[in-house]
Amino acid sequence: MMDKGFYFDQQSFSTLFPFYFIMDKQQRILNFGPSLKKMIPELNYNDSFDLFFHFKSPIFLKNAAEITVEKLEGTLIVLTVLNHTKTFLRGQMIPYGDDILFIGSPWVSSIDELAEKKLEMTDFAIHDTSIDMLNMLRSLEISNNDLKYMVHAITSQKRELQRDKEEIKKLSLVVSTNENGVVLTDINGEVFWVNEAYMSMTGYREESVIGNTLYRLGVSEFTDKTVLDKMLEAFRKAEVFDYEVIHKRADESFFWARIKGHPVFDNLGNFIEYYTMIEDITHEKEMQDRLKESEQRLRSLILNLHDGILLEDENRKILLVNQKFCSMFGIPVAPELLIGSDCTNSAEESKDYFKDNTHFISRIEQILSDKQPVLHEVLELVDGRVFSRSYIPVVIDNVHKGHLWTYEDISLERHFQDSLNNEKEKYRRIIENMNIGLLEVDNDDRILMANQRFCTMSGYTPEELEGKKGVDVFLNEDTKRLLTEKSQLRRSKISDSYELEVRGSDGEERVWLVSGGPNYDLTGSVIGSIGLHFDITETRNLEIQREQLLERLERQNRQLNEYAQIVSHDLKSPLRSIHSLITFIKEDNDKEFNEQTAKYFNLIQEKVEKMELLIQGILAYSKIDSPTSRKESIDLNDLVRSIESIIYIPNHISLQIKRPLPTVKEDLFRMQQLFLNLISNAINYNDKSIGFVEIDVEEEPLRYIFSVRDNGIGISTRNQSRIFKMFESINGNEKSTGIGLNIVKKILENIGEEIWLISEEGVGTTFYFTLQKHDKRNPKS
Known part of the structure; x- marks a missing residue:
């Protein structure tokens, strides 16, 4: 037992606390003092606590299993020794490492009880207050007997010998040895003799006590007046009394006192004086108060x-x-x-x-x-x-x-446990039937458990797998090192996923996707790992084929774009020539053509112009999906003004920007195509004598909502879903190629945006579309 530099061996500790015992958490007595063994001869090591002891106090501890450090702290323990009549141990229990140490001594009230318990004074520690108490009780018993004898002897001779001084001196010597205060008073209550113990107890001098009364000496403002009245009534009736009251000291402080009064009579039975003993019970009262407080706290706790x-x-x-x-x-x-x-x-x-x-x-x-x-x-x-x-x-x-x-x-x-059990059962069935290989290994990579799916994947039976190392069964030399590294990660409590090339029982090379994580015991220590295995051999082969296909498609796409550029150039050149030739023929022969021929020439010219527009639209459409797009800051106000300067806008139609447009970070070509096609569409389908195209924007926390409104012919509800399809022109406009709105929709879809419209036939149309303030695919942009 070592604490702050002090060390006691077992013999020394037994000398200091001869009635101690040590008990572990399983309620087994591990060690005990020699005096305890003497008092309980049948006590042996590893005996159960409940076999010999029972808690008498505190009442909330009924057996050792309920002992906790919090309950023990500052608590007086009283144990009943079973099979030993009226034998109690009084002391305290304190934590001693993982065990519990009891130190105390027997609770005895007289010297005679020692012999009954087969004990002697030497069985107690020298410092044990029980020895002092027993000596005090013996001394008090002797003193009280002597005192009573002397009081009666002196009283019987008092009137005849008129208080013989020698007898009083003897009485004084006997009473003076009593540790409690002793006061002798006459029938009027006036003190005529007092011992040293009373004066030491109260701080009064002898001259202040003699001739005074205990009432005047002891009563303070805190003294219970009801008890005082009972004491005075008993005094007047010459009766024995025993009360506990607060007694004042000379310095106006006070203490709790047990006052016992005994009337003294002469040979004729006349009441001649009072013998009163005053005992300081302050400490006892404090203990009682603390016990009451503890009981009250316990009661409050229970309630x-x-x-x-x-x-x-x-x-x-x-x-x-x-x-x-x-x-x-x-x-x-x-x-x-x-x-x-x-x-x-x-x-x-x-x-x-x-x-x-x-x-x-x-x-x-x-x-x-x-x-x-x-x-x-x-x-x-x-x-x-x-x-x-x-x-x-x-x-x-x-x-x-x-x-x-x-x-x-x-x-x-x-209900939680039932749910947990149901969940366990559900997942047990899932694991048994799922298409996932489950493998559990220990820290040495030895296989502990494999489900049926894993056995099917590997081609081995559970008996062939359990107890073996995975690196020796499935892996080739190139992948053994990888699995060893993953095992180290599991010991470091790290989970991850990886692909593993393995060899099945048939020797065929396969590819598994493994998701592995550490496996813990109840204390949180890593005891191995658990892996979920997916056979992705076919998926891997498909990925390789997909990559090859994508590479081939990318190559073909590049060739098609190049072809589109070439075809566009080669087709536009003869179309321009045809257009020029028709213009020359019309100018040279305008007066010679009849009305029908001129009409045919105009129709040919319109078709040539439309074909050129169609070629330009197809070329623009082919560029939308180009991966070489470059984002830059675009002031949309400048963009709209540049479009206004390059397209034909009739004099009766106005283009307006209702509110200033923001600057966005997008691809310039795509934004030009977006606004160009929406504005051109609004102009081409405006049949009003005074027409307008209005561009507006509303700002939200994360995006802009743009609108392009016109007062043109409008779109019927049944046709609104068709206008975004390729080559759809629902109103038969000669200038329409049926590509423009399809380009608009594809641009917005490619950047994750939306477009919709609100239209009323004969009144006009408003197209709405969104642009994010930040690119959703790259929040840092």
């Missing part, structure tokens, strides 16, 4: 516990019940009103709460008959709740004094 508490006496009368118990059983009265009620009737009234109500009553009767502790017995109620019931008998001095019932609502825990 406010989360569990329902019911304490009954041996006749099943209620001693204590808390509000939680009343709430659990729907008792509509205050707990204190139930004190003294008969629990036999209460149990009968409460049985209908439980599913098996007949068994509820019979089980209570059986428990009360057995008088053995019952812990956490589960009861199911008809309303779906689940209670845990415990029963603890209260035994004092081997006599059954009552019993404590505790009820805990464990509905949530039970």
Whole structure:
């Protein structure tokens, strides 16, 4: 036992605390002092605590299993020694490493009890106050006997010898040895003799005491006047009294005193004086107050516990019940009103709460008959709740004094456990039937468990796998190193996924996707790892084919774009030539052509112009998906003005920007095509004598909502879903190629934006589309 530099071997410790014992958490007595063994000869090492001891105080500790550091702290422990009549140990329990140390001594009230317990003074430690108390009791007994004898002797001779001074001197010598205060008063209450102990106790001088009264000497403002009246009444009647009151000192301080008064009579039975003994019981009172406070705290704790508490006496009368118990059983009265009620009737009234109500009553009767502790017995109620019931008998001095019932609502825990069990069962079935190979290994990579799917994947049986190392069974030399590195990660509590090339039992090379993680025991230590295995051999082959296909498609796409550029150039050149030739023919022969021929030439010219527009639209469409797009800051106000300068806008149609447009970060070509096609579409389909195209924007926290509104011909509801399709022109406009709105929709879809419209036929159309303030595909942009 070492603490702050002090060390005691077992012999030294036994000398200091000869009645100690040490108990482990399993309630086994590991060691004990020699005097304890002498008092309890049948005590041996590793005996159970409950075999020899029972808690008398504090009342909330009934057995060693309930001992905790918090309950022990600052608590006086009183143990009843079983099978030894009226034998108690008084002391304290303190934590000693993982064990519990009890230090104390027997609680004895007289020297005669020592012999009954086979003990001697030498069996106690020298510092033990029990020795002093026993000596004091013996001295007090002798002194009191001598004192009474002397008082009676002196009293009988008092009148004849007129208080013989020699006898008084003898009396003084005897009484002076008493540690308690002794005061002799006459029939008027005036003190005529006092011992040194009283003066030391009160701080009074002898001259202040002699001739005075105990009333004037001892009464303070804190003294209970009711008790004083009882003492005075007993004094006047010459009766024996024994009271506890507050006694004043000379310095106006006070102490608790036990005052015992004995009247003294002469040979004729006349009351002649009073012998009074004053004992300082302040420490005892403090201990009683602390005990009461402790009892009150314990009572308050019980009353406010989360569990329902019911304490009954041996006749099943209620001693204590808390509000939680009343709430659990729907008792509509205050707990204190139930004190003294008969629990036999209460149990009968409460049985209908439980599913098996007949068994509820019979089980209570059986428990009360057995008088053995019952812990956490589960009861199911008809309303779906689940209670845990415990029963603890209260035994004092081997006599059954009552019993404590505790009820805990464990509905949530039970339902949680049921759900957990259901989940476990569900996942067990899933694991058994899932198309995932499950493998559990220890820290040495030895296989502990493999499910059926893993065995199918690997071609091995569970018997062929268990106990073997995965690196020796599946892996080639190139992948063994990878699995060793992953095993190190598991020991470091790191999970990850990786691909593993393996060799099956048939020698075929396969590719597995492995998701591995550490496996823990209940203490949180890594005991191995668990891996989920997917056979991705076919997927890998498909990926390789897909990559090859994508590469081929990319090459073909590049060739098609190049071809589109060439075709566009080669087609536009003869179209321009045809257009020029028709213009020359019309100019040279305008007067010679008849009306029908001129009409044909105009129709040819329009078709050539439309074909050129179609070629330009197809070329623009082919560039939309180009991966070489470059984002830059674009002032949309400048963009709209540049479009206004390059397209033909009739004089009767105006282009307006209602509110200033923002600057966005997008591809310039795509933004030009977006606004160009929407504005051109609004102009081409405007049939009003005074037309307009209005561009506006609304700002939201994360995006802009743009609108392009016109007062043109409008679009019927049945045609609104068709206008974004390729080569769809629903109004037969000669200038329409059926490509423009399809280009607009494709641009917005490629950058993750939306477009929609609101239109009324004959009134006009408004196209709405969104642009994010930041690129959703790259938030840092």
